[in-house]
Structure formats: structure tokens, C-alpha cells
Amino acid sequence: MRVTNDVGADRLAELARALADPTRAAFCLALLDGRAWTAGELARHAGVAASTATEHLHRLTAVGVLTERRQGRHRYVELADARVAAFIEDMAALLPPAPAPVTGLRSAAASTALARGRTCFDHLAGRLGVTLTEAMAAHGHLETDGGFALSGKGLHWMEASLGVDTAAWGRRRPVARACLDWTERRTHLAGQAGASLCRALFDHGWIRRVGSTRAVRLTDGGSDALQALLGIDASELGLL
């Protein structure tokens, strides 16, 4: 006896197909910032004609991934709800960590750099991501029991110490989410707080990309700042 519904496969495939295009995927990843984007912004972001973007947006709204809001001559779209945002983050986290295009002597150095710290789409992963997450939890900025949640203290800390405009966070994307990727077996901070944290560290010059890869390196200033803000001893933890 087969309990699974036959028709379920069709509907599941239809939903998957909505994300199964590089342009539509780029839209969804862009919308992961929780804001509402106009159709034109998304078209330019993905590098396609406005007409093409229109078709894609129709499709994404039809399957319930996006919601739209007409305002004047603009069409604003955003992720339908927090569940959709979480789903897209989960799918992104399911991807193997790196395409590893380079082989040879450089590979070893590159992979240790990735293990030290890297971006996982729009937030931080690797030892750096895990260390930051645990330090925030230790300082009471982050609740980690029963799902991640930013505390009131943490919210204020992100505003005061990192200069994050938390009021600009959209309501669609979860503020704090746990992300577990393939290399690290521990979770790190994702969601809007994770994205803002990553962006703030870049903006302050505390972390920098290694070449054009996903690996990030802690700068000297960043090392001092993390020591002062969270009591993180970067050299001891092998983050340099």
C-alpha cells in the first residue's frame, strides 16, 4: 500500500521548478534580505530584460513564493512569509560548501582559509561564524535554546556597537536562524541578524575577502574589535 499521494509529486515538482532557474534563484536570494524590491531592481540585479523579470515574478507569485504590492507605477515584491525565507535558506545551506575550481598546491591553503571563515550566502560560516555565534550567546545577545532568537540586549548591541539599523529589517525573513553547513558540525547565526552582522563587519573593515573567493580573513582591526566587543581571542582560536 502506498500512502503517498500521487498528485503530490506534481505539485512538489511545480514548487521546485519555480526555483529551478538561475534568474529566479537570484531573485529569491536577493529577497532574502527581507526587504521589498521593485521589479526593475531585480531585473537589473539579475541582468535580464524587464520583460523577462515580469514573467519570472508572475511565476514566483503564482506558486506562493512571493507576494506583490502595487504602488503607483512600481510593483514591489517580497518573500511570502518567514517559512518561505527559512526554506530558501535551508536549501542554500544544503549546497556543498565550495566548487573548488583550483587544484594543486594552492588547494590546501584555500581550504584552510575557507575553514577559518567564509560567507555562507549573506552570513558568516566557518570557525569565525561559529565563534561569533557562541560568543554572542555567552554575552546574552543570542538565545540558542529551542531555536535561535535575538535577545533585547542583543538587539540593542547590534544597533549600538555595530551600527546596524534593525528597524529596517523586513518582517518576512526570520531575524535569527540557525544554519548548519557541511564542514562545521556546529550551527552558526543566519537570518537577518546574521546577514547584518556579516555586512557590518565588512563595512567596519574588520573582515576582508580573500581574493574573489568566499573565504574571509579577519583584519588586525577586526581582531581588536572582536576582543573588545565579545572577548574573542582571535589568535588563540586560530582565526588569523
Add this chain to the structure above:
Amino acid sequence: MRVTNDVGADRLAELARALADPTRAAFCLALLDGRAWTAGELARHAGVAASTATEHLHRLTAVGVLTERRQGRHRYVELADARVAAFIEDMAALLPPAPAPVTGLRSAAASTALARGRTCFDHLAGRLGVTLTEAMAAHGHLETDGGFALSGKGLHWMEASLGVDTAAWGRRRPVARACLDWTERRTHLAGQAGASLCRALFDHGWIRRVGSTRAVRLTDGGSDALQALLGIDASELGLL
């Protein structure tokens, strides 16, 4: 500044495309039972030629959704790991609950039947699913704090009282998982335990499908059984 990696969209789309076909989706849903299937079994299950199934399986293994094991002249495939299984369940749970093909006077009756109890792919949702889940938790069969987990007592209960062969559960799919769908705002039991529970209730004749829909109805025998096993008062809870 855009932190999100451009190339990420391509890889995300590639993963999504792997599931974006009714046949491949049917494979994945079938494999959600946690067992390893042969290529031929999946081909017959989905109603495609063996050659077609081969191509699909290549694709699914290439993106890391499935793992394969050659054994004699058979090719066994199963879901790559528990994260993949959880991801597919999450995606399935994201689908709107019912296509609602019929309109008119029957709609109201049909939708209340769906609210009362229905299958959510291979487990039970609706008031029936929620009630069973909470009753199992109240009896110590299920831990619901910090993620669902079946207790040792619950494992024995499923074997002794429901006749479930828990030893046959595969290692790929999580045993107990929380599933939240659109209509109910409370979670219900999914995963292998949820699937086995649903199947056992069908096999014992305690629940029955309403026509060919996803709605299920508690039988008289089922009402008595749930009273005896879990102290559930079906009539009081509006499950009849």
C-alpha cells in the same frame, strides 16, 4: 554592496532543478520512507521506462540528493542523509494544503473534513494529526521540547500497541520530526514515526480515506482504539 554570491544562484537553481520534475519528485517522495529502493522499483513506481529512471537517478546522485550502492545486478539508492530528508519534508509541507478542485455546496463539507483529519504526504495532519501528537507527548511517548524525539517508551509502544516494525526504519530519514502546515498553526508528527503511525492506523482499519481525497475519517473501531491507547475522546474533540 552586495554580499550574496552571484554564482550561488546558479548552484541553487541546479539543486532545485534536480527536484523540478514530477518523476524525480516522485522518486524522492517514495524514498522518504527511509528505505533503499532499486532503480527498477522506482521506475515502476513512477510509471517510466527503466532507461528514463537511470537518467533521473544519475542526476539526483550528481547533485548529492541520493547515494547509491551497487549490489550484484541491482542498484540501490536512498536519500543522501537526514538533512536531505528533512529538506524534502519541509518543501512538501510548504505546499498549500489542497488543490480544492470542487466548488459549490460540497466545498464546505470537504474543507471541514480536511480540517478534521487528512494525510500530509505520508503522515497525518489536521486536528487528528495534532491530537495524536499531543496525546503521544502527554503519555511520554514523544519528547517535544527542542525538536521532536521518540522516547524509548514511545518506541516500545509503537511496536507493541501498533505493531510497527521499528527495526525496519532506515537510518537516512529522521525518526520523529515536527511538521507545521498552512491550516493548523500547531505542529504534528512527521518523519518515519509519523509515517508508520499513519500506515498502522490504516492497516488496523482505524482510519479510512474519504473518497479519493486526502481527507481521512476516524472509524468506530478507531475511535475506541484511540480511547483505549491514548485516552483520546474523539467525539468531544470533534474528530468524528
Add this chain to the structure above:
DNA sequence: GGAACGGTTCGGCGGGCGCCGAAGCGTCGA
């Protein structure tokens, strides 16, 4: 009113993909 602009619709092009059947290969059992 007219120009600029964002978004939409439509037609057409090209590529990718899912499907099958036929042929072939390796394994298993008589």
C-alpha cells in the same frame, strides 16, 4: 498636454530536457 519612466504583453527564436525503444553489458540462476 507631452515627455519620461516602470511595467506588461506578445511573437519568435534557440536550447535544453524528458521521454521512449533498441541494443548492449554484467550478474544471477538453471
Add this chain to the structure above:
DNA sequence: TCGACGCTTCGGCGCCCGCCGAACCGTTCC
């Protein structure tokens, strides 16, 4: 050893879909 069987490869067919430019519609601003 030989046939049955499970799976794979290959060629070919047809459909679907993503892309663009051109024309069009509604809003905004001058």
C-alpha cells in the same frame, strides 16, 4: 553454458521554457 533479468547507453522525437525586442499601458513629473 545459456537464458533471464536488471541496468545502462545511445539516438531521436517533441515539447517546454527562458530570453529578447517591439509595441503598448498607466503613472509621474515638467
